[in-house]
Structures are given as structure tokens and as C-alpha cells.
Amino acid sequence: MSRLALINEFLGIPPNASEHGYQIDAIIEFCHWFMGALFIGWFVFFIYVLFRYHRSRHPVADHEGVTSGISTHLEFAVVLIEAVLLVGFAVPLWAKRVNQFPETRDAILVHTVGQQFNWTFHLPGPDGTFGRRDVDLVSNSNPLGLDNNDPAAKDDIVVPGELHVPVNRSVIIELSSKDVIHNFCLPHMRIAQDAIPGSIIPMWFKPVKTGTYEVICGQLCGLGHYSMKGS
Numbered sequence: 324m325s326r327l328a329l330i331n332e333f334l335g336i337p338p339n340a341s342e343h344g345y346q347i348d349a350i351i352e353f354c355h356w357f358m359g360a361l362f363i364g365w366f367v368f369f370i371y372v373l374f375r376y377h378r379s380r381h382p383v384a385d386h387e388g389v390t391s392g393i394s395t396h397l398e399f400a401v402v403l404i405e406a407v408l409l410v411g412f413a414v415p416l417w418a419k420r421v422n423q424f425p426e427t428r429d430a431i432l433v434h435t436v437g438q439q440f441n442w443t444f445h446l447p448g449p450d451g452t453f454g455r456r457d458v459d460l461v462s463n464s465n466p467l468g469l470d471n472n473d474p475a476a477k478d479d480i481v482v483p484g485e486l487h488v489p490v491n492r493s494v495i496i497e498l499s500s501k502d503v504i505h506n507f508c509l510p511h512m513r514i515a516q517d518a519i520p521g522s523i524i525p526m527w528f529k530p531v532k533t534g535t536y537e538v539i540c541g542q543l544c545g546l547g548h549y550s551m552k553g554s
């Protein structure tokens with residue numbers, strides 16, 4: 324087991340199954356080491372202060388306080404490391420995810436729609452063209468309002484709760500919602516994105532390991548939120 328996998332296990336993060344996931348894991352790992360160092364550092368300092376400034380050694384309070392600038396320097400160093408983490412690592416990684424999409428012709432395109440309380444996936448079928456959808460056609464048996472009179476819709480696949488994609492090929496999801504704000508979250512693929520009614524938001528991932536992985540809703544969206552799961 325690699326070091327990252329070991330740390331994931333320890334933190335309760337499911338194993339990574341996507342191409343970019345190790346980068347996310349590396350940042351999470353670094354943050355935890357950094358927080359661990361801060362925790363131990365402050366704890367040692369706290370214990371030191373308890374003894375160093377004990378009442379028996381300082382019966383009279385000193386109203387001057389600390390005069391050396393060491394604590395200011397220490398705090399500045401912590402702020403600096405956090406700024407480097409955010410600006411140097413987290414923001415560029417995020418920017419890469421949202422700006423550098425794979426070529427559409429090499430990728431699988433899936434329309435994903437959230438609703439209380441499940442996900443529906445719409446795939447274009449062998450013709451590669453999505454059939455027309457119309458809000459007026461939405462019913463219990465036609466959750467996305469697919470227009471069956473449209474020739475492009477004939478071979479379309481609309482499935483609730485279950486998405487099948489090939490391994491080692493990029494998947495582009497175009498995400499939307501029918502009612503409230505949901506969050507399309509694939510923990511094993513290290514991606515999550517809010518699904519906002521009225522917007523179509525693209526996201527992408529590339530699975531590199533075969534298996535059955537959980538799809539969850541990452542946004543508290545109502546009473547049945549807990550059951551808004553798929554695979």
C-alpha cells in the first residue's frame with residue numbers, strides 16, 4: 324500500500340480511482356501534516372508557558388507582556404505557509420480542473436440532472452447526438468422530458484441512479500438540477516460540483532480503475548437527501 328493510500332485509509336477517504344485524484348490527495352496529505360505540525364508546536368508551547376509562567380515563579384503579574392517579536396514572526400510564518408498552500412497549490416489545481424477540459428470528441432459526454440431525491444443520467448446513444456428535451460414533456464415516466472418524436476432521441480439512454488462509463492477515457496458531465504441545489508459528488512473520482520437550477524455546469528474526470536463507485540449528493544437538499552445515492 325502506498326503512503327497516500329495509507330493516509331486516505333486513516334482519514335476515511337475512499338481509495339482514489341481517477342487520473343487526477345492523486346494531486347488532490349497530495350494536497351490533503353500535506354495540509355494534514357502541516358496541521359499536525361501546528362498542533363504539536365502549539366501544544367508544546369502551551370505546556371512550556373504553563374510551567375515557565377507559573378504563579379510560584381511570578382507572584383506579581385507583569386503588565387508589560389512579551390517584548391520580543393518572536394510570536395509575531397511565528398504567526399507571520401504560519402500565514403505565509405497557508406497563503407503559499409492556497410495561492411501556490413490549491414488555486415492552480417482548481418484552475419486546471421475548470422479550465423483544461425479534455426477534447427469533446429475523445430470524451431464521453433453525459434447530461435446529469437439532479438432532483439429530489441435522485442440523479443438522472445442522459446447519454447446520447449450510438450448516434451452521439453442528444454435528443455431534444457422539453458420541460459412540458461416531463462412526467463414520472465419521462466423524468467427529463469425527452470422528446471420521443473425527435474429522431475436523435477430514438478437511441479438516447481436515460482437512466483436513473485446508475486452511470487456506466489469505460490475506464491481510461493475522460494468523462495465530461497454537464498450538470499443541472501430540476502428543483503433545488505444539489506451537489507454531484509463522486510468521492511472515488513475526487514470530484515464534486517454543485518448542481519444549480521437554471522445553470523448547466525461542466526465537470527470532468529477520467530476513471531483509471533474499474534469498479535463500482537458511489538455517486539452521492541453532497542449538498543443537504545431536503546428530507547430524502549440521505550437516500551440521494553447512485554453508483
Ligand SMILES: [Cu+2]
Nearest residue numbers: 505540544551
Ligand atoms: Cu440532493
